[in-house]
Amino acid sequence: MRSTILNVFYPPHFPDDPDKSRVARYIHVIVLITFMALTALIVGSLFNNTHGNLSVILILDLALAAAGTFSAVQNRRGNVQLAASVMLASYWCVTTLFVFSDLRPEILFTITYDYLFIVVVSGLLMGKRAPFAVAATSSLSLLAWWLYLQGSTNGESSFLPGNLIASSALLFAVAAVINLIASSLRETNSLLHASLSDLKRTVSDLEGAQTLLQQRLERIQFMSQLASDFVTASTSDIDTTIHRALEIVTRFAKVERGYVFLLTEDGQTLILTHEWCMPGVLAHKGVLESLAVADFSEFVDSLKRGEVANVQTAEVPRTPDTKAMTDILDLLEIRSFVNIPMHVTNGFVGFIGFDATYTPTIWSEETIAEFRFTGQMIASTLERRRVEREIRLANSLLEQRVAERTLALEVANKELEAFSYSVSHDLRTPLRAIDGYSQALLEDCSSQLDSTGKNYLQRTRAATQRMGSLIDDMLKLARVTRNPLKKELVDLSSMVQTIAADLQEQQPARKAHWKIEPNLIAQADPALLKMALDNLIGNAWKFTSKIEETCIEFGQTPMHGDKTYYVRDNGAGFDMAYADQLFQPFYRLHGQTEFEGSGIGLATVQRVMTRHGGRVWVEAAVHKGATFYFTL
Amino acid sequence: MGNKVILLVEDNPDDELLTIRALKQNRLANDIIVAHDGVEALDYLFGTGNYAGRDLSIMPQLILLDLKLPKINGLEVLRRIRENERMTALPIVVLTSSDEEKDLIESYQLHANSYVRKPVDFTQFLEAIRQIGMYWLVLNRIPS
Numbered sequence: 001m002r003s004t005i006l007n008v009f010y011p012p013h014f015p016d017d018p019d020k021s022r023v024a025r026y027i028h029v030i031v032l033i034t035f036m037a038l039t040a041l042i043v044g045s046l047f048n049n050t051h052g053n054l055s056v057i058l059i060l061d062l063a064l065a066a067a068g069t070f071s072a073v074q075n076r077r078g079n080v081q082l083a084a085s086v087m088l089a090s091y092w093c094v095t096t097l098f099v100f101s102d103l104r105p106e107i108l109f110t111i112t113y114d115y116l117f118i119v120v121v122s123g124l125l126m127g128k129r130a131p132f133a134v135a136a137t138s139s140l141s142l143l144a145w146w147l148y149l150q151g152s153t154n155g156e157s158s159f160l161p162g163n164l165i166a167s168s169a170l171l172f173a174v175a176a177v178i179n180l181i182a183s184s185l186r187e188t189n190s191l192l193h194a195s196l197s198d199l200k201r202t203v204s205d206l207e208g209a210q211t212l213l214q215q216r217l218e219r220i221q222f223m224s225q226l227a228s229d230f231v232t233a234s235t236s237d238i239d240t241t242i243h244r245a246l247e248i249v250t251r252f253a254k255v256e257r258g259y260v261f262l263l264t265e266d267g268q269t270l271i272l273t274h275e276w277c278m279p280g281v282l283a284h285k286g287v288l289e290s291l292a293v294a295d296f297s298e299f300v301d302s303l304k305r306g307e308v309a310n311v312q313t314a315e316v317p318r319t320p321d322t323k324a325m326t327d328i329l330d331l332l333e334i335r336s337f338v339n340i341p342m343h344v345t346n347g348f349v350g351f352i353g354f355d356a357t358y359t360p361t362i363w364s365e366e367t368i369a370e371f372r373f374t375g376q377m378i379a380s381t382l383e384r385r386r387v388e389r390e391i392r393l394a395n396s397l398l399e400q401r402v403a404e405r406t407l408a409l410e411v412a413n414k415e416l417e418a419f420s421y422s423v424s425h426d427l428r429t430p431l432r433a434i435d436g437y438s439q440a441l442l443e444d445c446s447s448q449l450d451s452t453g454k455n456y457l458q459r460t461r462a463a464t465q466r467m468g469s470l471i472d473d474m475l476k477l478a479r480v481t482r483n484p485l486k487k488e489l490v491d492l493s494s495m496v497q498t499i500a501a502d503l504q505e506q507q508p509a510r511k512a513h514w515k516i517e518p519n520l521i522a523q524a525d526p527a528l529l530k531m532a533l534d535n536l537i538g539n540a541w542k543f544t545s546k547i548e549e550t551c552i553e554f555g556q557t558p559m560h561g562d563k564t565y566y567v568r569d570n571g572a573g574f575d576m577a578y579a580d581q582l583f584q585p586f587y588r589l590h591g592q593t594e595f596e597g598s599g600i601g602l603a604t605v606q607r608v609m610t611r612h613g614g615r616v617w618v619e620a621a622v623h624k625g626a627t628f629y630f631t632l
Numbered sequence: 633m634g635n636k637v638i639l640l641v642e643d644n645p646d647d648e649l650l651t652i653r654a655l656k657q658n659r660l661a662n663d664i665i666v667a668h669d670g671v672e673a674l675d676y677l678f679g680t681g682n683y684a685g686r687d688l689s690i691m692p693q694l695i696l697l698d699l700k701l702p703k704i705n706g707l708e709v710l711r712r713i714r715e716n717e718r719m720t721a722l723p724i725v726v727l728t729s730s731d732e733e734k735d736l737i738e739s740y741q742l743h744a745n746s747y748v749r750k751p752v753d754f755t756q757f758l759e760a761i762r763q764i765g766m767y768w769l770v771l772n773r774i775p776s
Contacts (some may be wrong), residue, residue: 250688421732425700428729439754440653468752475731492758544739 123178131175340378543571660765670704
């Protein structure tokens, strides 16, 4: 109750209509002021009876108070126009009554001001016609008052009709002006109102867009999280990752079941591999774990074409043709489902599906795109796992094959070793016998042999010895590959020096000029390198034997970027056309009578260099010597 | 050169004949005992088998040992000889066709006194035998 009384002192407010609030506030103020004025007037009248007729004034006052109260109540109720009309009408009535209660002509202007006030207020608070209506009724009231005045004073009044006309004109002029101002205010107001509602619409549009954007952002974050989960999942974690992804996506899409079916290798069956169900929802597992492609050929074909199966159970016709599908839908209590094919480079591999079991759901294009994305992530991750497994299998097969080959090689090596041993021992023994008996014949039976016989025996012995050295060379060649490489720092220069000194010692009469670059050190197997250098320097020595002054060089050259060593001689040389074949075992460029040799030496050299990861090549010309280059 | 005995361990009859010829040409052999396999060689040295009851006070002045032998091979023979304390000072020259580094190393590990490869050239072979005989039978001294 108290609050109702206090409410009177507060202006009413209409949150959805600021215009109305404003007008109601004005009315509120005017009603309050009027109340206070009337109260003052009534109190004043009680103490000072200036009008003489107190009862009339009291009645008027009470009537005005009732109108004001009614106006205030209507104002508060929101009937602002009615409140304004009642208030102005009562004010007008009071003013008019006062006019008729006072017959002094000089109050014309005072009265006119009162009327003007009502015109202005009605123009501001009420419709377009209100100020003119007020001006017209006020003018009529003034006319009536003047006529009454004329009648009661018998025309003796100094009151001129010109004054009356001027007052009326003033009332109409003010009404016109105030109408103009009010209508322009109203126009501005409606414009403002229109732009305000425009603004409101824009704001709500923006808010909508922002919400949409926020949702998109969430989706993107969610999908990128999913993608990164899949990319980083190790092969052993893939199943866990897929189950988690199904849970997240299913929950996100607000459905109850997410699952993956994969095509078997023979392409005959689709098998349930992963599934997540909301707790309390029936799972595929144990109910429908595989689909025979032949039974659902139409469905599988459309998936293979990349089409999405987006089905509302209520819309599926119940015919014998669709019975297989509707049985499943009923069995799993599916209201709607979406199945999206998964493809990898090799083609269709299966599908990802989501079921709504509580309420039929229509999925947006965006949601289906998310499902498809999830499916593709799963498919490519599973493909990755398949490839990784294949690689591992291939690797282990390869390892097994390598192990087998290694074993076979080891066996072969052992056999070769046994063979070499046998050759070394057994092949030489009969040779020695042939040589020995030939010698014995020459010694013991010399008298029975003529010179031809002796010559033949000599030749037999020579051939035997050549075969002996051939066997020795072959064994050396075999040994190069057989023994493990033992690398250490080798002083090539001093090795060559030693070889040169040995050769010179064997044939001290030969004139030879040795040019050996000092301090050439290399990382190599010393035994093998000795063998190679023996051959190279030995060759140089051999093929310069018919030259008057032998010149043999050993050194290093920055040729071909590597540390390249060379052995150069000024001997017989050879035609470069045969250079390719030079390193073949048993290949010889010179006849046995010209230069001795087995044809195995350079093959041995090449094998030594190859074992060190290097190579050997030659530059030569007939009668201009040869240069053998090698790298290690 | 008195009663100096040479034990020739050689399975190949040609090598046996040629070695004996070489020894004889170099006038080195008073008494040459030939064993044709590892077992026979050990029997002679230890007075077992065919040589049971042999006078063990007569020991060879030099053993020429081939490596590739039937039954018990040369390296095993060498090992068994050196296992016996009485025969640690017995001069043993490995005389073989083998040029294998492995055989060479193993022979010395088993305390062979020398390792000589039989040359194919009979002249060289003759020379080798001569030098071996000269050194081990003439120059070298062992405890009696």
